[in-house]
Each structure stands twice: as C-alpha cells, then as structure tokens.
Amino acid sequence: MLKATIDAEIFRESIDAIAALVTECRLHTAEDQIRTRSVDTANVAMVSLELQSTAFNSFSATTGELGLDIAKMKNIIGMMGKGDALTLNLLDEERKLELSFGGYRYSISLLDVNTIRKDPNPPGIDLPGKAVVPGDALNNAIKAAAVISDKIALGIDPDAMTFYMEAEGDTDHIKLALGEDELVALNPVRARSLFSIDYLKDMGRVMARADEVEVYLGIDHPVRFVFDIADGNGRVEYLLAPRIEAD
C-alpha cells in the first residue's frame, strides 16, 4: 500500500536520478521510506536512491515492491508545473499507480516485478580517497573532458592536495585540478582510476544540481558518488566500474 503526496519538483529530481542509468526499476516501499537499487543493462553502473517519509507532504505506506516504468514516469513528469503537489496512490490490487496533480489524474499500469532484475548486492569495496566537490564543478569538468576523449581519469594527488580530472585525446590533453580552495573537503589518499565518459555525463547532469557531491576513489577501482536530494530527506548513490587504462 502506498498513498503519499510530494512536491512535484522533488519527485522529478528523484526520477531523473534513476533515469540517468535505467529505464525501469523495482521500487520498495516501507513504513518510513521508498527506495530502489538498480544496475544498468551493461552491469557497469549502479544507482541507489532513498527517499525518507519526511521528503513527502504526507506519507502512508506498508512494505511492498512496485515495478516502475521510468521512461513513462518521465513523460508524465514533463506535464507537472512547478509547485504542483503530486499525489501517488496504488489502485486495482496494486497493479496500477495513480498520479494526481492539478486537475489531472493519470493512472498507469505497473510492471510485473518478476520481469525486472533483482536488486544487486552492494559491493563491499574499500575506496580510501575522498573529495567533496560542488556538483556543478564536477559536471562542468566532465563536459570539458568529453570534448576531447571518451575516457576520463579521476584522481587524488595527496602531494599537491588536489582532486583532479584528466583526459587524453589522440593529440590533445586536458587536466583540471581542484585545490583546497575549490573543494569542500579532501581526504588526501593517492587515487586514480579511468572511467567511461558516457556514464559520467548522464550522472553529471543529475549531480550538477547538488551543492556537494562526495566522491570516493581508489587505484583502478570503482568511483562512488554520494549526494543528497529533497533538502537532505533523500540520498542518491552512484557506483561506476573502472575501465582498464591502456598503455
């Protein structure tokens, strides 16, 4: 059971965060939150999202699992105005989800959860390096690297006390180093790993809205990005596997 009302903008933010990686997901409802954890089709990236009941204007739910068509959600979200209050309501023995806002009432069929991949286990990896970066700075750096390469290295240089991003094209090279002045915080453990720019671009667009993004790094290890949504009443985590650095 789920019956909840939420600001349209917060719901949009949440769906966008998921839509960066997957087109459908299992949404778990509980008494005090909704959450999802999904892996992209290529098994390269994972998104986790939690939205506490405090993110909602009103929230009433029991433990359950819904199959959400994220692409369809994005279409409907496009119709909501700023400031609209969106009411979510499970109907028809939980086979349909009704979204009401303004005078509108959309009722959409849910997906059979058995057709959606099971939740992945959160991998137990140690990522000792950490930088806390303004979201828009992170997104701009990713866009800048995309101009010359399809791969980007993220790293921490403990000697220079910088979080850096580096990309190598056929003949060109770009480096952006953010020092202590531009960072919110830095845990200066040497780290460097290479990532696919395509995934980072999609995540970057979402992270651009966050005041602060925690970036966890190791050496040739995945990167983990963690940031708040819904004024701190929700939390998103992206995990992205590294690519092998060619000689």
Added chain:
Amino acid sequence: MLKATIDAEIFRESIDAIAALVTECRLHTAEDQIRTRSVDTANVAMVSLELQSTAFNSFSATTGELGLDIAKMKNIIGMMGKGDALTLNLLDEERKLELSFGGYRYSISLLDVNTIRKDPNPPGIDLPGKAVVPGDALNNAIKAAAVISDKIALGIDPDAMTFYMEAEGDTDHIKLALGEDELVALNPVRARSLFSIDYLKDMGRVMARADEVEVYLGIDHPVRFVFDIADGNGRVEYLLAPRIEAD
C-alpha cells in the same frame, strides 16, 4: 482592392490560426472585413476566421477574393518585429500582394483562387453542451493526453458539473475534470465525443493564447471551438469531426 495597415502581432495571430489546419486559403475581402473559411485536405476539420476593419489601423477594401499561400506568409511573418506596423497592398491587377514593414517590402504572387477548394458550407448541427474554458488550460489538457494516446474524449458531466477530457492508452489512463471553479461558464448538458489528438494539438497551440474558448459539444458529434482574436475585433471558429469510439 485592398490597402490596409495592421499591427504585425495581430496579423501573425490570424495567420497562425489558419495555418493550424491549411496551407492555402481563399481570403475574402469586403468593405468592412476580411474572412476565410477552409477545410483541411482530409475533410476532418474546418477553420473560419473573420477580422473586422476595426482590427486594422487603416482599412480600405472592396469585395474580392485572394488566393493566399499560408506557408509562405508564415515565413515572412517570422521576419516581422514586435510592434511593427504591416501594410498590405494589392498590386499588378491583384495578382501580387505587397507586405511592407520596417524598411522591408515583400511582394508575393497570389495563388489562382480557382486552384483552391471552394468555401465549405457551414454545417447545421446542434451542439447543446457548452463549456467556456481558459485557452491555456485547454491546451495543457490536450498536451497531457497526447502523452498516452492518439485519441481524446471531450465531454460534459452534468451530474458532477464538470467539463472533462479523458484518454485511454494501452495500459494507462488519464482524466482531467474542470469544475465550476476552473471554468468560465458551463451549460450542463450531457455530452461526450472522441477526437483525434493530432488535430487538437495544432488547434490547442493557437487556442492557448485565448483568454476564453467556447467549447460546444454533443454526443458523438463534432466539437466546435470559438474564440476572439485581435482584442475582440476578430473571431476564429474551429470545427472538428468526431472519431468512432471503438468498443
């Protein structure tokens, strides 16, 4: 003969209203107005437009008929600035129309009226239900329905005292009901007909600018939309045939 000056914005509004349905039309000039009535190529929708001489800064015309290439008009209109005064002038034994604005002078060839379909007769149909709706609310409802279906039902529910719009996708459903608070006026006679969303979308974009649109409905009958342009010195009417509701 036609020699008239009009605010560019009013002329643009008028051409846009016609362009929603047809790419060419017969424009009738008279001593006190210009008007057109045209049917789209599929015979599904009709547009009537009247612009009184009072909509013009200056107006001098005799009874006549011009063949207008609406697509070409739209191109030229795109060049006009806000606040420009547009002067229309028939030249060359009425085979050319000159449009002057700013320092520009466009002279375009008119179409041979005999190559354009004759004016349709206004169908004599009785549409007893009537709702008066803000134009932008009507347009938003049409856009919302387009997300899930290519058909939309418009209706009046005299019990609930609402004008409603309803669309059914393969698995999804949307309903928007506007009550007395959101309507300008309602003549609560039961009505419901199904329409093609493609036509409604084109009309909706034009109607979005109108403060009020009169919507006339019956049961499985056409819909008629009527609204003012040019600060009440002109009037547009759209008529759209219904589609058969499948079981």
Added chain:
Amino acid sequence: MLKATIDAEIFRESIDAIAALVTECRLHTAEDQIRTRSVDTANVAMVSLELQSTAFNSFSATTGELGLDIAKMKNIIGMMGKGDALTLNLLDEERKLELSFGGYRYSISLLDVNTIRKDPNPPGIDLPGKAVVPGDALNNAIKAAAVISDKIALGIDPDAMTFYMEAEGDTDHIKLALGEDELVALNPVRARSLFSIDYLKDMGRVMARADEVEVYLGIDHPVRFVFDIADGNGRVEYLLAPRIEAD
C-alpha cells in the same frame, strides 16, 4: 613564442569571426599583435583578422606562425565561462598550444602550417560606394532575403540616397532600403552586385554583434565588410566575390 592572457569573450568573438569561413588557419604572431588572413575552400570569400596587443590583459610574443584547428578551438571555447580569463601558451617547441582558464588546462596539438593554404594576397580592387550600417540591421536583412532566394543583391542608390538589399524568388520579391536616418553614413556612389546568400548568412551572424559595419560596394564587384572587435582593439574584414546576375 606566445604567452598572453585575454578575456574569454573577446577570444570567442575572434574565433567565431574566423570560423564563419574556414576550419583551419595560419595565425601570425608578432610583437604587438596576432593576425590571420584566410580564404575559404571554394576561393569565394576571404577573412582577415587583426588583434592588437592592447586587446589582451597581458601579451608577450615574437614573430611566428601557428597552424590553428578552428573547429577544435570552438569546442574548447564552448567550455569557457563569461568573465573567464584565458591564458594562451606555446609549449613543446611550439608544437602545442596550452589554453588555461578556471582550473582547466587544455593542451592541443597545432597543425603543421605547411599543410594549410598560404595567406592570400589582398586583392587590389576599387570599391567606391560605401555605407555604414548597424550590424544587426545588416544581419536581419540577410535573413529576410534568405526566405525567398539563395541570391541577394546589395547596392547603393545615389538618387534615393539609400543602401538597399534586394532578392528575387521564382514568383516573389523582397526589397529593403535603408535611408539616411537608418544608416550611420553613406558615400552615395551607384553600386550593385549579386552575392550568394549562404556566405552572407555566416558572415551576418558574426556582424550582428558589431555596432557599425562598413560596407564597400562596386558594380558587379566584390563586397567588403569591415568592423571592429575587442572594443576597437581588433578589426575584421570579410571580402566576398560577386555572382553573375542571370538575365
């Protein structure tokens, strides 16, 4: 050798002016300026650009020649923010150009100048007619003509004291005449030549930003456009060959 810092907006303006005609160029550095003169691949149009050392925040250079990939430059420029200071620095025995702005450091390979066409000689032609036109008026006129034709005549009518632009479609015609009120200055010598609209459109977009553009015309001769950039510390010249006017 070149080491210089410049406002990102001025650099963008300069690269855009060159990019309207060519995708690569030879950039000449000297103690007090940088400059280029390039012809498009079809040999129809030429761009000359000079940027004095006074256009830079700091400037230090010796005589030299660099092969610039203009398309690549435009990509990098897209990443710069308004108000950014851009530092240019030749590296690696002058085979690479480093562009730094914000925390970014791009290093791009220069092109081998021997693979780029040599600078054309400035043609010695006499263009006695001259009009000084606001850049946005010139650009609007070009866009207006593009609606009905791919050729445009530019001319000066000394009797009417106007600079005019005229285009002829299959059945339509447009004329824009700017009189003394709308012109900054006019040297009323009869002139008229026909030009390809494609080239003019690309130049027009750049010229739209100039307060004043000097237009030099003859009879069936090239047109020369001259305008300032960088607050008068730089100068751009476009030369465009005429097309033969068909009967």
